[in-house]
Amino acid sequence: MRYFFLAYAIIAVLIVGIGGFRGQKFSKPPIQIFPDMDNQDKLKAQSPDPFFADRLGSRHPVKETQPRGFSEAGQREIGGIPEYEFGGQTGYYYTGHVGDYYGTGMPEELELTGETAEALIHRGEERFGIYCSVCHGKSGDGMGITSKYGVPGIANFHLDPYKTGAYPDGRMFEVITNGKGQMSGYAANIPIRDRWAIIAYVRTLQTAKAAATAAK
Numbered sequence: 001m002r003y004f005f006l007a008y009a010i011i012a013v014l015i016v017g018i019g020g021f022r023g024q025k026f027s028k029p030p031i032q033i034f035p036d037m038d039n040q041d042k043l044k045a046q047s048p049d050p051f052f053a054d055r056l057g058s059r060h061p062v063k064e065t066q067p068r069g070f071s072e073a074g075q076r077e078i079g080g081i082p083e084y085e086f087g088g089q090t091g092y093y094y095t096g097h098v099g100d101y102y103g104t105g106m107p108e109e110l111e112l113t114g115e116t117a118e119a120l121i122h123r124g125e126e127r128f129g130i131y132c133s134v135c136h137g138k139s140g141d142g143m144g145i146t147s148k149y150g151v152p153g154i155a156n157f158h159l160d161p162y163k164t165g166a167y168p169d170g171r172m173f174e175v176i177t178n179g180k181g182q183m184s185g186y187a188a189n190i191p192i193r194d195r196w197a198i199i200a201y202v203r204t205l206q207t208a209k210a211a212a213t214a215a216k
């Protein structure tokens, strides 16, 4: 019976303690156990800001300036900072798909000529070096530095099914965009034109390797 009263008293205190003060207003700030991000010095989207005379929280861009990455002039330039396209467009250039299938070949939107094709491959070489070679290796053989630290199953572009022809460019575009298995997607990091540049460079690596092997 002693224990019953003890338990009864503890439970009663708990219920009053937890439930009794709900809905009440306090003049002191609440006790925060993990206060890290509760109070932030920020404005919610669309809310007014008394700091500015016009009280507009969402500011207009400064006159005569252009947001980075949206330069009209830069759009066709290979090697410049390309524009970051918004998602949701359809068509081969934006998705790598033609209807329900993967397409192959460089899309018309790149408007490639002999000269710009070379620039595109150079751009691809640079971007491949930055984004892909850590895993896939400088030569595309899947022996990048991370493979030595245990990332398993990195694709070797010189083996089937990745060799030219067997593996559509559109699928490579899809893998760069959305990733596959252990490889994460690069949609947020690599603009669309750069993805095509990387594909063009991977094709160059494959052709170079195949030619070297055939010459032996």
Ligand code: HEC
Binding pocket: 128, 131, 132, 133, 134, 135, 136, 146, 151, 152, 153, 154, 155, 171, 172, 175, 176, 180, 181, 182, 183, 184, 186, 190, 198
């Ligand atoms: C963090 C390591 C890593 C990086 C960086 C990386 N990959 Fe991969 N990639 C992988 C792994 C692992 C696989 C095997 C995925 C699987 O089959 O599950 C793979 C698979 C692939 C494949 C074959 C997918 C298929 O259809 O089977 C392609 C093509 C590819 N990567 C291209 C790229 C390109 C281009 C880049 C640079 C933009 C890149 N990867 C960056 C790890 C990486």
